[in-house]
Each structure stands twice: as C-alpha cells, then as structure tokens.
Amino acid sequence: MATQSIESRAGGKRVTWVVVLIALSVLLNYVDRGAIGVAAPLMKEELGLSATGFGLAVSAFFWVYAPACLFVGWLCDRFCVYRVFALGVAIWAISTALTGFAGGLVSLIILRLFLGLGESIAFPGSTKIFAAEVPAERRGIANAAVAAAIAFGPAVGVLAGGAILGEWGWRPVFWIFGAVTLLWLIPWQFAAASMRARAHAVPASERVSIRQLLRVPALWKMSVVHFLSNYGFYFLLAWLPLYLVNTRGYSIGEMTALTTLSFMTQGVVALAGGWLSDRMVARGANEGEVRRWLMVAGQLAIGTATAGIAVADGYAMLAVWLALAGFGAGLIATNIFAVGQIFAGPRAAGSWMGVQNALGNISGIVGPIVTGLIVDYLGGYGYAFATAAALSMLGALLWWRMIPEIRTLDL
Known part of the structure; x- marks a missing residue:
C-alpha cells in the first residue's frame, strides 16, 4: 500500500509537471501567434501593407492551422503524442524566428503558413494528454491552466513585444520570441520522458476514425x-492594437497597458473558473451543466464588451470594457x-479535438x-465590432x- 501511494504521488507530480509545461507551451503559442498584432503598427508601414493585405497575412496562419488540426489529431491517437507535440513546437518556433526576416507580403504569408502547421499540435495534443492523464475532478484546473496561458500569452507578448518594438523595432520581436520557444524543448524532454516510455497507440480495434466522428451530430x-467563440477572441487579438493606435490615437505604451489589462483579467478568471468548477464537480454538481452555463456567461460577456469597446468614450x-472582454x-x-474532452473520452480525444x-x-x-474588407471599404471599424459582438451573442x-447533454458518448 505504501509503495502504491508513493508511486501514485510520483505519477501525480509527473502529470502536474507535464500540465505546467503544456500550459507554458500554449502561452508561448499565443505569444508567437500574436506577435504579428504587436508588430503591426510598424510592420504594416515598413512592408507597405493595406488593411486587406494585413488581414490576409493574419488569415494565412489559419489556412494551414485549421486543416492541419485534422491530421495532427489523427496522429495523436495513433502515435506517441509527446513526440508529436515536441515536433510541432520546433516547427512553430523556427517559423516565428524567421518571420523577423520577412521582406514583403508573400514571405510573410509563407512563414505564417508554417507557423500554423506547427501550432496545430497545441489543442489536439493537450486534449489527448489531459483526457488520458487527468481525472474528472481536476479537469477544470488543468484546462484552466491552458486557458490562462491563452490569456497570459498575449499579455506577455504585448508587454515584451511592446518594449522590444519601442526599443529595437518590429523584427527583433520575432527573433527573440522564436528563440525563447525553442528553449521550451529542453525541459519537455525530461518531464515527458517516463510518459513517452509507456505511451501506446490506441489498438486498431478500439480506434475511432475521423469518418465515424463526422457522423456524430x-x-x-x-x-x-467553437467557431463563434473564436471569432470574437481572434478579432480582438489581431486588430485591437492597430485599432487603439491608428484609430483611437493612443500611444504604443497606452495600447500596451489596455490590451494587457484585458488579457490579465482573462488569465485570472480562467484560473478562478477552473478551480470553482472543479470544486462544484467534486461536491456532486453535473460537470456538463456547470461547463455549459459557464460558456453561456462567457459568450454574453465578450459579446457585450466588444460592442462596448466600439462606443467607449x-x-x-x-x-472597463476590455476587462469584461477578458472575463468572458x-x-x-x-x-x-x-467539454470536447468529456464528449470524446480518452479513446478519441485527439481526433475529436482535431x-x-x-x-x-x-x-x-x-x-x-x-x-480588413470592412475597414477598407466601409470606412472604419464600427461594422467590424458589430459583427464580432453579434456572433458572440449567437x-x-x-x-x-x-x-446536447454533455456526457461521454458511446463512439
């Protein structure tokens, strides 16, 4: 019994360290992903990009990122997810660093495509690991760590990127961020070693194909x-710095403070919400319904805040409105x-999230x-903010x- 207890504690510590490193990788993911937004005030001018051209460069990341998630999710269910995760991080770190050498729209788009390929590992990979390693009563805080990283990543990126931008220009933003991400691979090799050693692919007889999953309503x-929740968040992530500086007339320092406030609020709320939801589940609350109503509250908050930002005086x-957006x-x-982890269960978590x-x-x-089209052809950001707010409310x-009822499905 004593030996089992010691082994259980040791295994729990290993899982904790892996969760921490996954959260750190997601933080770096959003630092690197959001670097283009931070660099935009100087990059856009130097490279001669219109608002539509800048929008294309931001969008290019997702041309590969979205479809690659399908393939990467499939890989996570069939091969060692820990090795696949490390490879993805290496690809996106190198792509970030090379973006500092971009000379125009074409090279910028190509590097954004590779960034999207590498970063596609983050959520199928973390979902697969959490579904397999993290018990239900700790699911909230594990996902909250990732959610906080999604927030703190842009906050760190804006603070650090803004300082680098003001001191040395936009290119070093990408060089430094890419180099820091490469360093993450060192602790990952040690922390995930024991899990790599015992990682096994799902047996062929138990695999759930993507074709099967696509038949699940x-x-x-x-x-x-997921589309509707991402639209508002990505809108603020990519366009808020440019809007605050070029349209509202704030300095880079003021823009940095405002956007950092929103992201820091988001991180604190994510951790608090994860802890609270775990406490409620541990006390017998229905996990699915807890998470449903937290999602409703979050969508309402970010929709209201997006509309408020557009008219704030x-x-x-x-x-205030940016803090509310962070809350949502x-x-x-x-x-x-x-919720995706609950629906899919450990067997199909990678493919489902892919x-x-x-x-x-x-x-x-x-x-x-x-x-970009709205800003260029409708004369401002008003309709763009209205679109993002309406989709969040929807x-x-x-x-x-x-x-439907949120429970593990019989796949």
Whole structure:
C-alpha cells in the first residue's frame, strides 16, 4: 500500500509537471501567434501593407492551422503524442524566428503558413494528454491552466513585444520570441520522458476514425460554437492594437497597458473558473451543466464588451470594457476544450479535438479578411465590432439551446 501511494504521488507530480509545461507551451503559442498584432503598427508601414493585405497575412496562419488540426489529431491517437507535440513546437518556433526576416507580403504569408502547421499540435495534443492523464475532478484546473496561458500569452507578448518594438523595432520581436520557444524543448524532454516510455497507440480495434466522428451530430454542434467563440477572441487579438493606435490615437505604451489589462483579467478568471468548477464537480454538481452555463456567461460577456469597446468614450471606459472582454474569454477558454474532452473520452480525444479545432478555427481564416474588407471599404471599424459582438451573442444562444447533454458518448 505504501509503495502504491508513493508511486501514485510520483505519477501525480509527473502529470502536474507535464500540465505546467503544456500550459507554458500554449502561452508561448499565443505569444508567437500574436506577435504579428504587436508588430503591426510598424510592420504594416515598413512592408507597405493595406488593411486587406494585413488581414490576409493574419488569415494565412489559419489556412494551414485549421486543416492541419485534422491530421495532427489523427496522429495523436495513433502515435506517441509527446513526440508529436515536441515536433510541432520546433516547427512553430523556427517559423516565428524567421518571420523577423520577412521582406514583403508573400514571405510573410509563407512563414505564417508554417507557423500554423506547427501550432496545430497545441489543442489536439493537450486534449489527448489531459483526457488520458487527468481525472474528472481536476479537469477544470488543468484546462484552466491552458486557458490562462491563452490569456497570459498575449499579455506577455504585448508587454515584451511592446518594449522590444519601442526599443529595437518590429523584427527583433520575432527573433527573440522564436528563440525563447525553442528553449521550451529542453525541459519537455525530461518531464515527458517516463510518459513517452509507456505511451501506446490506441489498438486498431478500439480506434475511432475521423469518418465515424463526422457522423456524430454533437461534434458538428461543438464546432459551430467553437467557431463563434473564436471569432470574437481572434478579432480582438489581431486588430485591437492597430485599432487603439491608428484609430483611437493612443500611444504604443497606452495600447500596451489596455490590451494587457484585458488579457490579465482573462488569465485570472480562467484560473478562478477552473478551480470553482472543479470544486462544484467534486461536491456532486453535473460537470456538463456547470461547463455549459459557464460558456453561456462567457459568450454574453465578450459579446457585450466588444460592442462596448466600439462606443467607449475615454481611456477609463475602454479599460472597463476590455476587462469584461477578458472575463468572458477566460470562461470560454477554460471550458470549450474541457467539454470536447468529456464528449470524446480518452479513446478519441485527439481526433475529436482535431476536427473541432479545425472547423472552429475557420473563423481565423474568414474573420481577418472580413474585418480588413470592412475597414477598407466601409470606412472604419464600427461594422467590424458589430459583427464580432453579434456572433458572440449567437454563441451564447446556441450553447443554451443547441448543445446536447454533455456526457461521454458511446463512439
């Protein structure tokens, strides 16, 4: 018994370290992904990009990222997910660093495509690992760590990137961020070593094919609400710095403070929401319903805040609306992946999240181009903010009325 207890504690510590490193990788994922938004005020001018051209560059990431999630999710269910994860991180780190050498729209788009390929591992891979290693009563805090990283990544990226941007220009932003991400591979090799050694592919007789998954209505419904939750978040992530500096007239320092406030709020709310949901589940609450209503609240909050940002009068009101946007995004990011893990179970978690994340991230392809066209041809950001707010509100309605009972499905 004593030996089993020691082994259990040791295994728990290993899982904890792997969860921490996965969260750190997601933080770096969003630092690197959001670097283009931070660099935009100087990059756009130096490279001669129109708003439509900049939107194309942002969108290019998702041209590969979304479909690659399908393939990567399939890989995670059939090969060692820990090795696949490391390979993806290496690809995106190198792509980030090379973006600092971009000379125009074409090279920028090519490097964004490779960045999307590498970063496609993040959520199918983390979902597969969490579904296999993390018990239900700790699912909230594990996903909250990732959700907090989704928030703190842009916050760190804006703070560090803004400082680098102001001191040395936009190119070193990418060089430094890419190099730091490469260093992550060192602790990962040690922390995941024991899990790599015992990792086994799902037996062929127990595998769930993507074709089978595509016949499950709940997966399509989850993909729709994932699309709607991503649209508003990606809109703010990619366009907010440019909007605040070029349209509202704030300095880079003021832009940095405002966007950092939103992302820091998102991170704190994600951790608090994950802890609270785990406590509720441990005390007997229905996990699926807890996560459903947290998603409804998150969608309502970010939709309201997006509309508020567009009409806010003054710095203080902008700060209030951006904090509310962070509140909503924190609840969404904690629960969107946790619900997918519940539906899929350990056997099909990688493939399920590959499909859900691929379809959900079509918003990243469509959104930046739509926003760029609106800004260039409709004369401003008003309609762009209205579109993002309306889609977030629609997401709240669909979580309430369309998503079925949240439980592990018999696949």
